[in-house]
Amino acid sequence: MPEAAIMDRNLPRTVAAMRGFVNEGVVPGAILAWGGRDGRVQYEAAGTLGFSSNVAVDERSIFRIFSQTKPITGIGAMILIEDGRIALDQPLHDILPAFADMRVVEGDDPAVTRPAARPITIRHLLTHSAGFGMASMTLGALYLKHGIAPGTRERVAGPGDLPTPTSLAELGARLATLPLAADPGTRFDYSVALDILGLVVETASGMPFETFLRTRLFDPLGMVDTGFSIRPDQVARFADLPEKKGAMWTLADDPARSRYALPYYPAGGGGLVSTAHDYARFAAMLLNEGALDEVRVLRPETVRLARSNLLPDTVAHCDLPIGQTLSGIGFGAGMSVSLVPGKRTDGMFDWPGDVPAGVFGWPGSAGTACWMDPGNDFFLLYLAQYWPSWLNGGMRPDLIAAAYTDLEQADSEGVGR
Numbered sequence: 001m002p003e004a005a006i007m008d009r010n011l012p013r014t015v016a017a018m019r020g021f022v023n024e025g026v027v028p029g030a031i032l033a034w035g036g037r038d039g040r041v042q043y044e045a046a047g048t049l050g051f052s053s054n055v056a057v058d059e060r061s062i063f064r065i066f067s068q069t070k071p072i073t074g075i076g077a078m079i080l081i082e083d084g085r086i087a088l089d090q091p092l093h094d095i096l097p098a099f100a101d102m103r104v105v106e107g108d109d110p111a112v113t114r115p116a117a118r119p120i121t122i123r124h125l126l127t128h129s130a131g132f133g134m135a136s137m138t139l140g141a142l143y144l145k146h147g148i149a150p151g152t153r154e155r156v157a158g159p160g161d162l163p164t165p166t167s168l169a170e171l172g173a174r175l176a177t178l179p180l181a182a183d184p185g186t187r188f189d190y191s192v193a194l195d196i197l198g199l200v201v202e203t204a205s206g207m208p209f210e211t212f213l214r215t216r217l218f219d220p221l222g223m224v225d226t227g228f229s230i231r232p233d234q235v236a237r238f239a240d241l242p243e244k245k246g247a248m249w250t251l252a253d254d255p256a257r258s259r260y261a262l263p264y265y266p267a268g269g270g271g272l273v274s275t276a277h278d279y280a281r282f283a284a285m286l287l288n289e290g291a292l293d294e295v296r297v298l299r300p301e302t303v304r305l306a307r308s309n310l311l312p313d314t315v316a317h318c319d320l321p322i323g324q325t326l327s328g329i330g331f332g333a334g335m336s337v338s339l340v341p342g343k344r345t346d347g348m349f350d351w352p353g354d355v356p357a358g359v360f361g362w363p364g365s366a367g368t369a370c371w372m373d374p375g376n377d378f379f380l381l382y383l384a385q386y387w388p389s390w391l392n393g394g395m396r397p398d399l400i401a402a403a404y405t406d407l408e409q410a411d412s413e414g415v416g417r
Contacts, residue, residue, distance in 0.1 A: 009034070009042070009378070009406070009407070009410055010042075010406070010410070011032070011034060011042075011044075011380075011402070011403055011406040011407075012406060013402040013403075013405055013406050014032060014034075014380070014399055014402040014403045014406055015032065015044045016402075017398050017399055017402045018030050018031075018032050018044065018046060018382070018399065019044075019046045021384070021392075021395055022046040022047035023046075025051075026386075026392055026395065027047065027242075027367065027384040027385065027386050027392070027395075028047050028048055028049070028050050028051045028053070028239075028240065028242060028385075029045070029046060029047030029048045029049060029050075029056070029057035029061075029239065029384070030045070030046060030047060030057065030367075030382065030383065030384035031043060031044070031045040031046075031057050031058070031059065031061065031276045031382075031383050031384075032044045032045075032276075032380065032381065032382055032399075033059065033276040033277075033279070033280040033380075033381040033383075034378065034379060034380045034381065034403075035280060035283075035284055035378075035379060036284070036287060036377040036378055036379070037284060037287040037288035037289075037377055038284075038288070039281075039284045039288070039292050039293055041059075041277075041280045041284070043058070043059045043276060045057040045058050045059070045061075045276075049061060049237075049238070049239045049240060049255075050239065050240030050242065050251075050255075051240070051242060051249055052240075053240065055236070055237075057239070058276075059275060059276040059277040059280075060225065060237055060275050060276075060277055061237050061238075061239055061275060061276070061383075062225055062230065062234055062237050062238045062239065062273050062274070062275055063239050063273065063274065063275070063366075063367075063368055063383045063384075063385055064239075064241060064253070064260070064273055064364070064366050064368075064385065065272050065273065065274050065279070065364040065366075065368045065383075066151060066270040066364035066365045066366050066368070067269065067270045067362060067363065067364050067365055068272075068274075068279070068362055068363060068364035068368050068369065068370060069194075069267070069268060069269060069270050069271055069272040069364070070194045070268070070269055070270070070334035070335060070362050071282075071333065071334045071335040071361065071362055071370075072213065072217065072226075072268075072272065072282065072334075073194045073197055073198055073201070073268035073269070073334050074126055074194070074197070074306060074332070074333030074334025074335060075217065075282075075286070075297075075298070075306060075333055075334070076197075076198075076201050076209075076212060076213055076216070076217060076268075077122065077125075077126060077197050077200065077201055077333065077334075078298060078302055078303075078305070078306045078333050079216050079217070079297070079298060080201060080204050080205060081122070081302070082298055082299060082302045085204045085205065086122055086200065086204050087122065088121070088122055088123050088126075088305075088310070089121050089122070089123055090121060090122050091119035091120065091121055092119065092120040092121060092122065092124075092125065092130075092196075092200070093119055093120075095200050095203050095204055096172055096176070096196075096199065096200065096203060098172065098173060098176035098177075099119075099120055099172075099176050100119075101115070102115075102116040102119075102120065102131070102176075102179070102180055102184075103115055103116060103179045103180065104116050104117075104131065104179055104180045104181070104182060104183055105139070105179045105180065105181055110139065110142045110178075110179055113179045116131070116180060116183055116184060117183040117184075117186075118183065118184055118185060119184065120180075120184045121184065121185070122197075122200065123185075123310055123312065124184045124185055124193070124312070125193040125194070125196055125197040125200065126193075126194075126197065126310055126331070126332070126333050126334055127188070127193075127310050127311045127312070127315070127331040127332075128188050128189055128190050128191050128193050128318075128331060129184065129185055129186070129187065129188055129189070129311060129312055129315050129331075130180070130184050130189075130191065130193045130196075131180030131181050131182045131183060131184050131186075131187070131189065132175065132180065132181070132189065132191035132192050132193050132196070133181050133189055133191050133192070134148075134150070134190065134191045134192045134269075135148070135149040135150075135152070137189070137190055137191070138181045138189045138190075138191070139178070139179075139181050142178060142179075143178070143192070144158075144161060145160070145161050145162070146161075146162050146174050146175075146178060147161060147162035147163050147164050147165060147174065148165070148171065148174060148175060148178075148192060149164065150171075150192055150195050150267040150269050150270055150271070151267060151269070151270040151271070151365075152164075153259035153260070153262065153264050154259055162174070164264075165265060166263070166265060167265050168195070168198055168199040168202055168209060168265050168266065169199065170265075171192075171195060171196070171199065171265060172196060172199045175192065175196065185312040185314055185315070186312075186314055186315065187315060187319075188311070188315055188317065188318040188319060188331070192269060193269070194268045194269035194270075194334050195267050195268050195269040197268055197334070198266060198267070198268030198269075201213075201268075208266070209266045209268065210227065210228050210266045214227075216297070217282075217297060218278075220295045220297055221278075221281045221282060221285055221292060221295065221297065222278075222281055222293075223274070223278035223279075223281055223282065224278065225237075225273070225274065225275045225277070225278055226272060226273065226274040226275070226278045226279070227272065227273060228264070228266040228267070228271045228272060228273075229260055229261060229262075229264070229273075230255070230258055230260040230261050230273060232261075235255050235256065235258070235261075237275075238255035238258065238260075238273070239255070239385045240253070240254065240255060240385060241253035241366060241385050241386075241387055242385065242386055242387065243386075243387040243388065244386070244387070244388075244391055252387040260273060270364070270365070275383075276381060276383055279370060279381055279383075280379070280381055283361075283370055283372050283379040283381060284379065285297055286303055286306075286307065286360075286372055287372055287374060287377060287378075287379055289303045289304065290302065290303040305332075305333075306332050306333035307332050307333070307335070307337055307358075307360045307372070307374070308330075308332055308337065309330025309331065309332065309337055309339060310330070310331060310332050310333065311330050311331050318330075318331065318336070327342065327343060328340040328341075328342055328343075329342070332360060334362065335360050335361055335362040336360065336361070336362060337358065337359070337360040338355050338356065338357050338358060338359045338360070339357060340357050341354065341355070341356055341357055342354060342355040342356075342359070344397050344401065354400075354401065354404060355371065355373070355400065355404070356373060356375055356376070357375075358373065358374055358375050359371055359372065359373045359375075360372050361379075363396065365389035366385050366386060366387055366389065367382075367383070367384035367385050367386045367392065367395070368382065368383050368384065368385075369381075369382050369396050370382070371400060371403075376407060378407065380399070380400070380403050382396065382399055
């Protein structure tokens with residue numbers, strides 16, 4: 001794309017849609033960030049950090065990004081692949097020997113198992129095709145019994161259940177003793193695979209997972225407020241997590257007494273907090289094929305691989321046990337990629353609107369999302385907070401539809417072209 005194309009773009013419909021959500025009381029506050037590979041970012045924010053707060057949202061406000069953590073973990077693994085420390089099709093048991101002899105559930109009884117047909121690989125972890133499950137989805141009841149419920153920092157173990165693991169090593173040790181839902185490489189199962197990938201990064205790099213991300217990704221990109229916990233000096237900028245129960249709003253997580261200030265293992269599948277400033281830096285780096293502001297994080301060919309379809313050839317569909325198929329997408333390094341022009345379905349996990357082929361990214365369950373579009377040299381980041389995750393299903397579809405209408409209008413007027 002010629003340099004003249006990389007210009008500021010106004011998104012009036014998108015901004016109006018975001019402000020409408022705030023003005024109507026759907027969320028207390030929100031922020032949009034968008035830009036391209038040159039690293040210049042435009043922000044539009046509205047509202048406050050909570051329904052009872054008078055602190056305005058801005059690009060340094062801190063949000064729980066939940067599963068929007070996954071692309072960051074995926075890129076962490078790609079750094080090690082580029083370094084030659086791990087390989088895309090390397091067996092997991094080379095790095096974590098406890099996963100050498102996995103078994104697979106036969107039928108509906110998790111006690112009835114058979115040997116897995118093949119080893120789990122790094123590719124399988126990146127693309128949710130390892131055969132693992134997660135709470136509320138495949139093998140959810142078995143996982144909960146063994147304390148495996150990433151993202152639920154407030155979890156209290158039930159009678160006879162194990163408590164939550166206190167480290168990635170403990171998580172891995174437990175998971176290695178449980179059967180898989182399917183043979184590795186045969187099925188897409190949204191799962192704890194990215195949490196185990198964090199343990200792979202930790203083991204292969206020889207440093208704690210968060211330290212690795214800080215050293216190789218966050219510090220080089222200036223992502224100063226991204227991490228797996230909230231520090232005392234950040235609390236004043238940390239958004240509420242409102243939860244709607246009936247017609248009443250309560251707090252699922254209060255910044256003043258946040259669970260994110262308590263000890264918890266670094267969950268690569270959904271544990272990060274971040275800001276519009278920080279995540280926009282990450283998005284711009286990926287659009288710019290691994291570099292930003294004279295800092296190179298990855299080689300261009302590695303980034304292109306990360307944002308391509310890495311699913312095994314035997315996995316043709318991304319089906320979820322909640323009865324939803326992710327339409328026309330593949331999976332790259334912890335993030336989906338549209339293989340054909342996408343259509344709006346309003347599915348919680350699906351592409352929330354019409355997008356071109358090649359768009360990649362992943363949302364977070366508490367209201368966040370980031371879409372990156374190499375063909376249009378464009379990313380759109382949206383940060384808000386609400387719970388439960390299905391509450392505002394039309395919000396992200398409305399935003400992405402507005403954004404592409406804005407881009408089409410700008411193109412027709414010759415803006416940014």
